[in-house]
Amino acid sequence: MSAPFVSQSYRSWGGVTRTARPVAHPKWRQELAGLLGGARDRGDVLGVGLGRSYGDSGLDAGGRLICGRGLDRFMAFDPQTGVLRAEAGASLDDILQLVAPRGWFLPTTPGTRFVTLGGAVANDVHGKNHHRAGSFGLHVRRLGLIRSDRGALELSREQEPQLFFATLGGLGLTGFIAWVELQLAPTPSSFLDQEAIGFSGLDGYFDLLADSHDRFEHVAAWIDCSATGGGLGRGVMFRANWSAEGGLVTHERRLKLTLPLEAPGWVLNRWSVGAFNSLYYSVHGSRHGLRRIPYAAGFYPLDAIGGWNRLYGRAGFFQHQSVIPEGVAREAVRKMLERISASGQGSFLAVLKSFGGKDSGGLVSFPRPGASLALDFPNRGAETLDLLDRLDAIVADAGGRIYPAKDGRMSAAMFQQGYPRWRALEALRDPSFQSAFWRRVTQS
Ligand SMILES: Cc1cc2nc3c(=O)[nH]c(=O)nc-3n(C[C@H](O)[C@H](O)[C@H](O)COP(=O)(O)OP(=O)(O)OC[C@H]3O[C@@H](n4cnc5c(N)ncnc54)[C@H](O)[C@@H]3O)c2cc1C
Numbered sequence: 001m002s003a004p005f006v007s008q009s010y011r012s013w014g015g016v017t018r019t020a021r022p023v024a025h026p027k028w029r030q031e032l033a034g035l036l037g038g039a040r041d042r043g044d045v046l047g048v049g050l051g052r053s054y055g056d057s058g059l060d061a062g063g064r065l066i067c068g069r070g071l072d073r074f075m076a077f078d079p080q081t082g083v084l085r086a087e088a089g090a091s092l093d094d095i096l097q098l099v100a101p102r103g104w105f106l107p108t109t110p111g112t113r114f115v116t117l118g119g120a121v122a123n124d125v126h127g128k129n130h131h132r133a134g135s136f137g138l139h140v141r142r143l144g145l146i147r148s149d150r151g152a153l154e155l156s157r158e159q160e161p162q163l164f165f166a167t168l169g170g171l172g173l174t175g176f177i178a179w180v181e182l183q184l185a186p187t188p189s190s191f192l193d194q195e196a197i198g199f200s201g202l203d204g205y206f207d208l209l210a211d212s213h214d215r216f217e218h219v220a221a222w223i224d225c226s227a228t229g230g231g232l233g234r235g236v237m238f239r240a241n242w243s244a245e246g247g248l249v250t251h252e253r254r255l256k257l258t259l260p261l262e263a264p265g266w267v268l269n270r271w272s273v274g275a276f277n278s279l280y281y282s283v284h285g286s287r288h289g290l291r292r293i294p295y296a297a298g299f300y301p302l303d304a305i306g307g308w309n310r311l312y313g314r315a316g317f318f319q320h321q322s323v324i325p326e327g328v329a330r331e332a333v334r335k336m337l338e339r340i341s342a343s344g345q346g347s348f349l350a351v352l353k354s355f356g357g358k359d360s361g362g363l364v365s366f367p368r369p370g371a372s373l374a375l376d377f378p379n380r381g382a383e384t385l386d387l388l389d390r391l392d393a394i395v396a397d398a399g400g401r402i403y404p405a406k407d408g409r410m411s412a413a414m415f416q417q418g419y420p421r422w423r424a425l426e427a428l429r430d431p432s433f434q435s436a437f438w439r440r441v442t443q444s
Contacts, residue, residue, distance in 0.1 A: 003031055005064050013309055014054040015316025016379055016408055017436075022064045026071060029087065029146075029178050035066055036148040036176065036432065044434035045148075047176040049116030050091060053123065054319045055408025056436040057171055063434060066176060068118050074098060075179060082184035083141065088118030088177040093253070100250040104184040105295070107139035111351075113251075113300050118177040123405040124169030124365040126355065127299070128218040128240075134358030135367045137168030139183045147175035148432035166428040169362030171404060173438055175430040191246030192218065192298040193290045195239050202233030202337070206330050209354055212239045218298065222280065223350040225375070228341045233334065235352070236284040243292050251296035312378050317348075318408065320388055321366075321374040323355060324400040329371035332398035336373060336391050343387045347375040363428075364419045366403045374406070385409065404437060415441035 005022035012018075024035050036045065044063030051058055059065075068089040076085040082104045086095065092106060093113040099105065108127040115125065124137040133139070142156040145167060153175075155164035167174045195216075199205050205221055212219045216239035223235040302308055309317070324332040333352065340347060351374045355367045375391075377384050392414050395402060401418025402410050416422060426442060 003027065003035070003070075010051075010059065010065070012055055012059065012316075012408060013052050014318055014379075014408060015309060015312060015314070016318065017056050017059060019059070021060065023067055024064065025067050025069070029071060032066070032146045032176055032178060033151065036146060045176075045432055046435050047088075047118060047122075047172050047433075049089065049119035049122075050114050052112055052115050052119065054406045055404075056440065057123070057404045057407070057438075058119075059436040060434060062436075068116060068176070071178065072116075076181075079104070082186060083181065084184055085142075085179060085181040086117060087179050088121070088143075089116050091116050092120065097250050097253070099184055100187075100190050100295070101248050103186055103188075103248055105187045105190075107183065107185045108133045108136055109299050111300065112303050113296075114303060117180040117182070118172070121168060121177055121180055122170060122172040123403075124360050124362045124367070125405070126367045128220040128353060130358070130367055131213045131219070131354065131356035132217050133185070134356070135169075135360045135362070135365060137360030137362050137365065138358060139185075140168065140180055141183055142181040143167065144178040144180075145175040146178050147430045149430065150175075152178070163428055165361040166363050166425050168360050169365030170425055170428075171364065171435060171438060173425065173429045173433050173435065175433060187242050187248075189243050189246040190249045190251075190295050191243040191292050192240040192295055193243045194218075194293050194298055195290050196284050197237045197239075198235070198284065199237060200231065200234050202330060202334055205233065205235065205237065205352060208237050212237060213354070213356070215239075215241075217241050220351055220353040222284070223337070223352050223373075224280070225337065225340055225347040225350045232341065233337050235350075236280075238298075240293075240298055246292060246294075249294075251294065251300075315379040315381075317379055318377050318384060318388060319374065319406040320377065320391055321372060321403040321406040322391070322395040322400050323366065323368055323370050323372040323403070324395065324398045325368070325370045328398045329354075332394055332400065333371055333373055335394045336375075339390050339394065340375070340387070343383070343390075345377055345380065345384060345387055347377055349376045350374065363421045363425045364404070366401065366405070368401070370400065372403075374403075404441075407437070410441065412441045412443075 003024045003026045005024045008023040046060040071087040071089040074086045110125040120136045124135045126135045218240040221237045
């Protein structure tokens with residue numbers, strides 16, 4: 001017996017898209033065949049995880065969702081080699097509980113641990129160590145995929161390599177990811193030695209970058225989006241290596257605070273956003289020596305507040321994350337910051353990092369060598385959409401692209417220009433799988 005599809009409300013992480021959908025919550029892998037059987041006659045399906053994608057990439061296009069979160073068992077773990085095989089609904093949070101005390105860590109991690117293995121593979125996620133480790137897909141050894149037209153398959157670089165690479169960063173469109181085998185990375189402790197260095201403008205960021213990438217494994221900068229004129233692009237670079245000391249422990253699972261309700265829409269306005277950014281720069285902007293911090297404080301600061309996305313109120317927010325090729329990155333990032341400043345719509349949180357040259361081989365994976373700027377904007381309707389389109393134009397002119405996991409509105413032209421191999425993914429898409437994102441960027 002398969003779990004039934006039951007209508008359930010669904011809110012994208014950014015909160016702009018809200019809908020009700022038939023969702024099934026299987027508990028056993030054996031149920032998947034039943035859920036996918038005859039799927040074509042019953043409309044499209046899409047596998048989903050913890051819903052941490054900001055826009056519509058985790059939303060089906062009018063069909064049904066299969067939530068993989070209940071399929072979260074560990075299948076094998078070798079503490080000698082750090083090879084872990086787990087069902088795709090296991091979250092990074094679950095995995096760290098098992099492996100961190102044993103001296104292993106995720107090879108790379110996004111800025112939240114509330115992401116499933118399936119979601120991490122489908123978006124080929126990246127962390128602050130892309131210049132050393134590349135993206136998540138590079139560390140996937142094998143995976144189990146269930147397709148509506150071919151049943152259960154095992155994929156690797158040797159076995160069905162085309163479908164394997166299409167599934168890394170394949171936005172969940174090649175079938176349902178049932179399990180993932182991952183090579184973990186060894187760590188000497190569960191603590192990071194982190195340094196914070198303020199810089200007074202974008203040139204300061206790029207000057208600090210080469211030295212930071214040479215000497216540090218984890219590097220990212222916060223940018224003060226409220227600064228204008230001579231202060232444009234000022235911010236704080238955070239760079240860290242694993243500490244040799246502190247011991248092996250896992251993180252505290254209990255959240256420090258959970259927002260019970262959506263905040264009123266006016267809480268994040270241009271004045272509060274500006275005040276927060278200026279205060280943050282004045283506290284962190286001077287140079288701080290090395291500080292030893294637990295990994296959760298370094299990688300997952302936002303996870304300490306459950307439901308932080310509700311701060312943006314009922315209208316929700318947009319995230320805009322781009323990557324710009326190396327040679328033109330400085331100029332394009334400067335133009336984006338000038339455009340934001342001129343619009344008067346500050347980004348509450350702006351993060352700038354730079355990717356290295358390691359390529360997972362994913363057909364539509366987001367990372368490529370260059371600078372990646374991530375921005376959050378409260379949804380103010382037409383004026384915000386207009387700003388985002390103008391930022392897109394700067395990215396397109398510079399030959400860059402936008403991250404689908406963060407997007408809910410880029411045009412089909414913008415997507416297709418940024419991801420020229422999208423047709424190869426379309427050819428390998430499971431005919432029963434479809435997402436609102438994919439339909440929007442490939443069919444309009
Ligand atoms: C606070 C925060 C910080 C973030 N930081 C980063 C970052 O630093 N780097 C980065 O790369 N990303 C980052 N992200 C984005 C996040 O890592 C991705 O959106 C991730 O894919 C979410 O995983 P999920 O389990 O929530 O999946 P969902 O959001 O539910 O789904 C994501 C995609 O995975 C597919 N999918 C999920 N499970 C399966 C399955 N079993 N089979 C087939 N397809 C499946 C879905 O169809 C969809 O296309 C961040 C998100 C948040 C909220």
